[in-house]
Amino acid sequence: MDFLTLIxxxxxxxxxxxxxxxxxxxxxxxxxxxxFDIGLEGKMLMAAFFSAAIAATxxxxxxxxxxGIASSLALSGLHGLASIxxxxxxxxxxxxxxxxxxxxxxxxxxxxxQQGGRTPSLISGGRFEPITLPFADAIExxxxxxxIYSELLSGHSILVYLAFLAVPATAWxxxxxxxxxxxxxxxxxxxxxxxxxxxxxxLRYAAVMICGLLCGIAGAYLATALQAGFVKDMTAGRGxxxxxxxxxxxxxxxHALGACLLFGLLQAVALRFQNIELGTIxxxxxxxxALPYILTVVILAGFVGKAIPPKAGGEPYVKER
Amino acid sequence: xxxxxxxxDVVLIPLISLLLAAVLSALVILGIGEDPxxxxxxxxxxxxxxxxxxxxxxxxxxxxxxxxxxxxxxFHARLFNIGGEGQAMLGGLGVAxxxxxxxxxxxxxxxxxxxxxAALFGAAWASIPAYLxxxxxSHIVITTIMFNFIAAAVLNYxxxxxxxxxxSMDPATARFPETVHLPSLHEILAPIGIExxxxxxxxxxxxxxxxxxxxxxxxxxxTKLGYEIRAYGNSEHGALYAGISPVKITIIAxxxxxxxxxxxxxxxxxxxxxxxxxxxxxGAGFIGIAVALMGRSHPFGVFLAAILFGFxxxxxxxxxxxxxxxxxxIVVIQALVILFTGALDNMVxxxxxxxxxxxxxxxx
Numbered sequence: 241m242d243f244l245t246l247i248x249x250x251x252x253x254x255x256x257x258x259x260x261x262x263x264x265x266x267x268x269x270x271x272x273x274x275x276f277d278i279g280l281e282g283k284m285l286m287a288a289f290f291s292a293a294i295a296a297t298x299x300x301x302x303x304x305x306x307x308g309i310a311s312s313l314a315l316s317g318l319h320g321l322a323s324i325x326x327x328x329x330x331x332x333x334x335x336x337x338x339x340x341x342x343x344x345x346x347x348x349x350x351x352x353x354q355q356g357g358r359t360p361s362l363i364s365g366g367r368f369e370p371i372t373l374p375f376a377d378a379i380e381x382x383x384x385x386x387x388i389y390s391e392l393l394s395g396h397s398i399l400v401y402l403a404f405l406a407v408p409a410t411a412w413x414x415x416x417x418x419x420x421x422x423x424x425x426x427x428x429x430x431x432x433x434x435x436x437x438x439x440x441x442x443l444r445y446a447a448v449m450i451c452g453l454l455c456g457i458a459g460a461y462l463a464t465a466l467q468a469g470f471v472k473d474m475t476a477g478r479g480x481x482x483x484x485x486x487x488x489x490x491x492x493x494x495h496a497l498g499a500c501l502l503f504g505l506l507q508a509v510a511l512r513f514q515n516i517e518l519g520t521i522x523x524x525x526x527x528x529x530a531l532p533y534i535l536t537v538v539i540l541a542g543f544v545g546k547a548i549p550p551k552a553g554g555e556p557y558v559k560e561r
Numbered sequence: 562x563x564x565x566x567x568x569x570d571v572v573l574i575p576l577i578s579l580l581l582a583a584v585l586s587a588l589v590i591l592g593i594g595e596d597p598x599x600x601x602x603x604x605x606x607x608x609x610x611x612x613x614x615x616x617x618x619x620x621x622x623x624x625x626x627x628x629x630x631x632x633x634x635x636f637h638a639r640l641f642n643i644g645g646e647g648q649a650m651l652g653g654l655g656v657a658x659x660x661x662x663x664x665x666x667x668x669x670x671x672x673x674x675x676x677x678x679a680a681l682f683g684a685a686w687a688s689i690p691a692y693l694x695x696x697x698x699s700h701i702v703i704t705t706i707m708f709n710f711i712a713a714a715v716l717n718y719x720x721x722x723x724x725x726x727x728x729s730m731d732p733a734t735a736r737f738p739e740t741v742h743l744p745s746l747h748e749i750l751a752p753i754g755i756e757x758x759x760x761x762x763x764x765x766x767x768x769x770x771x772x773x774x775x776x777x778x779x780x781x782x783x784t785k786l787g788y789e790i791r792a793y794g795n796s797e798h799g800a801l802y803a804g805i806s807p808v809k810i811t812i813i814a815x816x817x818x819x820x821x822x823x824x825x826x827x828x829x830x831x832x833x834x835x836x837x838x839x840x841x842x843x844g845a846g847f848i849g850i851a852v853a854l855m856g857r858s859h860p861f862g863v864f865l866a867a868i869l870f871g872f873x874x875x876x877x878x879x880x881x882x883x884x885x886x887x888x889x890x891i892v893v894i895q896a897l898v899i900l901f902t903g904a905l906d907n908m909v910x911x912x913x914x915x916x917x918x919x920x921x922x923x924x925x
Binding site: 278318321322323326329330331332333336337338339340342343344346347348350351354357477480483484524527529530533534536537540541542549 | 589592593594641643689693697698699700702703704706707708710711714715717718721722847850854885886887889890891892893894895896897899900903904905906907908911
C-alpha cells in the first residue's frame with residue numbers, strides 16, 4: 241500500500257469516525273448520568289431525516305442542522321419522560337425510539353417528497369461544504385507533510401472539526417466542572433446527590449438533552465455532510481457501533497475518540513478493500529463488518545480489561561419518603 | 562395487599578395501553594393526509610376478509626409466536642433478550658443444513674429434525690451472551706445486540722461463500738428438495754372439506770407454534786424449572802437463598818429463549834421460502850419484544866398479541882398495496898405498542914392504582 245492510499249484511507253476514517261464520535265459522546269453523557277441509551281440509532285436517524293428535509297426545502301443547511309437537533313431533542317424528551325419521570329425500563333424505551341424513528345422517517349418522507357422514503361438530493365447550500373484550511377494548497381507539494389495537511393487535516397466539513405473539539409469539551413465538562421461532577425455522581429449514587437440537595441431528575445434530564453443535542457448533530461452530519469440527502473435506514477447500525485465504542489472506551493471521553501477512530505478505520509478499510517488478502521489467508525469483508533461488535537463482546541467479557549458501567553445505570557431513582 | 566385487582570393488571574392496563582397506541586397511530590395516519598377509518602377497514606378486509614388474508618395473517622403470527630415466546634421466557638428470568646433476530650437467523654442456518662444435506666423420506670421426519678436443528682443453532686447463538694451474563698457479568702442486552710450484527714455477518718459469509726449454489730449470483734442456498742415441503746393450511750384443511758387459500762404461506766408450523774405455546778405454559782407454571790426461573794426473575798436474592806443457582810437459571814432460560822427464536826425458521830425458511838435467503842427474518846425477532854410485552858409474557862397473551870401483529874403485518878401490506886401509506890406504518894405502530902406497554906407502563910399504571918385505592922377506601 242503506497243503512502244497516498246494510506247492517506248486516503250485515513251481521510252475516510254476521519255469522515256466515518258465523526259458520526260460515531262458524536263453519537264458516542266452523546267451516549268457518554270447519558271450513561272454517565274445513569275440513563276442507558278440504546279436509542280442513539282433512532283435519534284440519529286430522525287435527525288438525519290429532518291436535517292435533510294429542512295435543508296432541501298429551505299436551501300439552507302444551518303436550518304437543517306437546527307431541525308435535526310430539534311427532532312433528536314424531542315426523542316430525548318420522550319426517553320426522559322419514560323425513563324426518568326415514569327421510571328420505566330430504559331432499554332425498552334430505547335428500543336421503542338429506534339422503531340419510532342425507523343418508521344416515522346419513511347412515513348413523513350413519503351408524505352412530503354413522494355420519492356420512496358428519501359429526500360431530494362441536496363445541492364450546494366443545502367450541504368456542509370468542505371473547509372480548506374489556510375495554506376493547504378501552498379503546502380500540498382511538500383513531501384510527506386503536504387498530503388497529510390492538505391488531504392487528511394484539511395478539506396472536512398465544519399461538523400468534523402466540531403466533533404473532534406467536542407472530545408476535550410466533554411472531558412472538561414465531565415471532569416473539570418461542578419456540573420460534570422454532579423452528573424457523574426448521579427450515575428453512581430443518586431441518593432447521595434439527592435441528599436446534597438441537588439435535583440436528580442434535573443441532572444438526568446440535562447444529561448439526556450445533551451445526548452439529544454449531540455445525536456442531532458451526528459444525524460445532520462450523516463445526511464448533509466457525509467452524504468447529500470436522507471435515505472431510508474441510512475444510519476445503518478452506526479448508533480450501535482457508537483454504543484460499542486462507548487463500552488470499548490469504558491465511558492471515558494478521550495478513549496472514546498480512540499475507539500471511534502479505530503471503528504472508523506475498520507469501516508474505511510472494509511469500504512475500500514472488500515476482502516483482504518494476507519499471503520495465504522483471506523480476511524472476508526463480513527469479518528471486517530463484524531469486528532467492532534466482536535471486539536466489544538470481548539471487552540464486555542472482561543478478558544481484556546473489564547468494562548464496568550456507571551453503578552446506577554439503568555436504575556430509575558425513587559426518592560425515599 | 563395488592564394495589565388493584567388482578568383483572569385490572571392483566572386486562573385493563575394492556576387494553577388502555579393498546580388504545581393509546583391505536584389513537585396515536587390514527588393521528589399519524591391523519592397527519593399524512595389519509596383516513597384512519599378507511600385504513601382500518603382496508604386492513605380488516607385485507608387481513609381477515611378472506612382465507613388468503615388469514616393465511617398471511619397466520620403465517621406472520623407463527624413467526625411472532627416463536628419470537629414472542631422466546632422473549633417471554635427470558636423475561637420471566639428478568640433477562641431482556643434483544644437477540645431474537647440473530648438467533649432466528651442462525652436457526653435458519655440450522656434448518657437449511659438439515660434440509661439440504663440429509664435425505665428425508667417424509668416431511669414430518671424432516672420437520673422434527675429441522676426444528677431440532679433450528680433450536681440447537683438458536684440456542685447455541687444465545688449461549689455465548691448467556692454465559693457472559695452469568696459468569697462474567699456482561700450486560701445481556703448489549704451482548705445480544707452485538708450478536709445480532711455478528712449473526713448477520715456470519716449468515717452473509719456463509720451464504721455468499723459456502724452455501725451458494727455453483728453459478729448463482731443470489732446470496733441464498735439452493736431450493737430444498739420436494740420431500741421436505743411442509744403442508745400448507747390448504748393441504749391440511751382440504752381433506753376435511755374446508756376450502757383454504759392455496760396461495761397463502763401459512764403452514765403446519767403454525768400448529769408447532771401452538772404446541773410451543775402450551776409447552777412454554779407447562780414449563781413456566783407447572784415444572785420445578787419454571788418455578789425456579791420465575792423465582793429468580795422476581796427476586797435474585799430470594800432465589801439465591803432458596804438454593805437456586807443464578808448461573809444455571811440464566812443460562813437455561815437463555816438457551817430455551819434462543820431455541821424458541823431459532824425455531825421460527827421452520828416457518829419462514831422451511832415453510833415459506835423453502836431456501837435460506839439473506840434477511841429472511843425481516844425483523845420478526847424484534848417484533849417478539851412487542852408481542853411479549855403486550856402479552857404480559859404469558860403464552861396466551863403472546864398468542865393474542867401474535868395474532869394481532871400478524872393482522873397488522875398483513876393489513877399493513879394491503880395498505881401499502883392499495884393506498885399511499887407505506888409499510889413502515891406498521892413499524893410506527895409496533896414502536897408505539899412497545900412504548901406504551903413497556904416503557905410508559907407506569908404512566909397508565911400509577912393513576913389506575915390510585916383510582917382503585919381510592920375506590921377501596923370509599924368502600925371501607
